[in-house]
Amino acid sequence: MRPAAHTRRPFKEDHQVPQNLDAAAVRAWCAGALEALGRERADIDAINVYPVADGDTGTNLYLTVESAAQAVEAVFAAHETRADLPEPADTVRAMAHGALIGARGNSGTILAQLLRGVAERTGAGEPLPAALRRAAVLAREAVAHPVEGTILTVAAAAADAAEAVAEPRDTAAVARAAYEGAGAALDATPGQLAVLGRSGVVDAGGRGLLVVLGALVAAVTEEAPPVPAPLRHGPLPVPEQCAADGPAFEVIYLLEAGDAAVARLRARLDVLGDSLVVVGGDGLWNVHVHVDDAGAAVEAGVEAGRPHRIRITHFASAPAAAPAPAPAPDQRAVVVVVPGEGLAELCAGAGATTVLARPGEPPASGELVDAIRRAHAREVVLLPNAAELRHTAAAAADQARAEGVRVALIPTRAAVQGIAALAVHEPDRRFDEDVVAMTAAAGATRYAELTVAERQSWTSAGVCQAGDVLGLIDGDVAVIGTDVTTTATAVLDRMLAAGGELVTLVLGDGAPADVPVLARLERHVRDTHLAVDTVAYHAGRGSPLLLIGVE
Template sequence: MPQTLDAVAVRTWCSLALTALGRDREEIDAINVYPVADGDTGTNLYLTVESAAQAVEAVFAAHDAVADGIPPLSDVVQAMAHGALIGARGNSGTILAQLLRGMAEVMVVGGGPAHALRRAAESARRAVAHPVEGTVLTVASAAADAAHAADGDCAAVVRGAYAAARTALDATPGQLEVLGRAGVVDAGGRGLVTVLGALMEAVTGDAPAAVAKSAPPHPAVDVCHPEAAHADGPAYEVIYLLEADDTAVDRLRARLDGLGDSLVVVGGDGLWNVHVHVDDAGAAVEAGVEAGRPYRIRITHFDAAQPPAREQVQRAVVAVVPGEGLAGLCAEAGATTVLARPGEPPASGELVEAIRRAHAREVVLLPNDADLRHTAAAAAEQARTAGVRVALIPTRAAVQGIAALAVHEADRRFDEDVVAMTAAAGATRYGEVAVAERESWTMAGICQADDVLGLIEGDVAVIGEDVTDVAETVLDRMLAAGGELVTLVLAADAPPGLADRLEAHVRDGHLAVDTVVYQGGDQSARLLIGVE
């Protein structure tokens, strides 16, 4: 073990923290009663750390060509902080992102872990509009104080920080009335103890002793119905990333503080993550527009944050879709959907949450993207540990998912249904038409920015200037091998009249082939094509 926080140790820390939060996620969710009893603190922390870990892995992957393959520590910790910032979820995840950012600021300039933990705790408190004791902030401060007092090497510092965090966590029910009434420790603080335990293990090699599981909250706080614990509070949680300068963010903080509570604004250097609970979600977003450019906006109604208890169904389908149009189509067919926004693929935690929302004993998972293969496999494995039977069909495109969903029959045996859906997906060739963002090498030659690309089975087959012309060429090449049905999924920014022209092209050149058209909404490709 390195006994220090070098690049490899940080990478190991992220990996261990993700694994530990995956193990503890449901327990942490169950004790979440503050600031809103919406039962998602563990999930939010998991998604935040998953984003940080993915960013760290990307840095290591980019350095594979280097002799030892190990990037500088500064690059790794900056990636960790940035990944956590852009992936932060909920109140707890946003605070954790700021804790990691504070640590990174010190480690980039060569500071040790004690100083890093001190900066982390201080910056997190500054990010919260109205800090409350008995929360994750208290646990972070205790860890920082112990780290600063430790007289020794890095290993002694992280051991001291972890031990102090556990002690501080045990004291939280006596510091915050709602925790005392419910008989639980603070969920955010519990998650931070898990993260610090992973840090200790990464540095020392010593796995932390198991934290005693918290009993479910007393009936005084009903975690299944967030409005019961938050009846007098705001109705919505609003989260978004924001590109803005420091002065604009100062004004934004003041405005949002007047609109609601649980305000946390973290980040810096022009990029911020904003979290607030409000009654007027539109006003919170408008405040962001006035301050800069908000995006990745998420609005959750607390009354709807947890669905009412219902009987578990036998089987469900969970599908990843690239746009709102297909989300509606798949939902009408009975599937639970996960939206993959352009440039924002879903994390495994989001897929696990969708499997949970499906509330079924058996789930068929359709990732609909070749790049999501490993993410979907990890989500399926985690869901299986919770007792759900999950079958992962390795669909590589949304049109394959549509074909699989079309033959889904919940009444037949699970294995038979999976075989039929897999066969339908496998019999569907897929293509797309997109616009190049930059110059690059492709299977069809060099493309320039703004060139129109026609892809077949993931490879660029056509480079052109006009979306319709390229689409017709792709269709002809795909239909050269035969086909009975063409599926077209149009993006919101597809050229007017594209569907009519392509339908006519198929009708004129391939008489026995039918065409079906769907509106995909805001998706990265201008057109998705399926041929069955």
């Protein structure tokens, strides 16, 4: 039999409280939630058994709320020299935005969507019950396959209890009711989800949400936080069995994309893996999925828009497993497709086997298979470095696998992405870990190229004339100029406006010999964009005029 429900400290009923969430209350809520999760994150980690028993739910929720709290503090810092407080709508939206950009893990991503729902309604002046209902609805819609007995169930119960309060604008009463409803729902989760019942624990994500709601009660009542529910129950007899295996990787990234592209992305990722959660809106999304093919998940994001802040985590198959022995010298190789002999020499110098792609003559799958064979390795990482080579590279990888070679295809779309991947390649690492690191480096790299227009033409940046220098960012013409340095400077400024830590410059053989292009561009980055490092290469023969990568 399950133990009786926990006892909570009674609330003061005569305390005067704000009738709506003001800026100070939101600030206190964030700070209180961060402090409470900091105290409890180890305990929440310890009961994390769903959807993956990786023991990080408490930590992920803490990091998500930490980002939300930092965003709120930034809003207050902007008002330090003024007598007034920030607007409540600005504060609650900052909280939601901070959670979105800092969301970690499955539960952290769902919490970010819950806070988005709260921000939508309270920012528009609606009472807390409407905000909690919107939060629960948005969070459920964000999850590809909702499961009862999780944080979604607890959020819905909190909304139900809040809506039952007679006076919806009595924020204190609503917050208390939501907390009580969430606590009761959390107590019931072991009976709803088999893995929780077998383990004798409540849902970790739901427990984290209860902690956040407790901090809300404390913020609007100025009382001590409520006493939380117990973490563990006795095991329940349930017939279902847990799946023995699951996807190997957790992939998370921020994505700049439109609604239609995100709808297509959801459908594609749903086929690739599970635990899919896509939250956000207004052009900025946080994507979370568990997959076996991390590269395919990142590639799906690249096709949908611009992914960044990519994080890929390899789920350990056995926490106590002995480390894998270091591979033999011929255990692993990297095969890379490059546009030009100069780049081929550059990549070969880094230890890669290269395949030359000449203008208008992309390599066939047979050439890639020959290169894989030529590498004489049991494990191969394949970098096609062009979007149009994706299917060709996939066919080559399949053929090589049929011959007994373990091949990982990282869907690089440009040579600078391949260079970024090659820069973090470590053959002494385990294969999966090496592929994860290389995929993350490539996916975090935006790319640009300078070329010379051959004729007058319409472009996305306007009309160009023959001989103009064109700056293409992620494949689209963004800048039209008359000389290499000025055009490249404009391209760099556009790319770095969205942030960046490292700029890679690869100069080909078409640049004017009497102009120190690389030196001027490195100086511009150093003087204009503080804390951004640069690395430059002379690629020479057959290489594009100038390649730019921003990580």
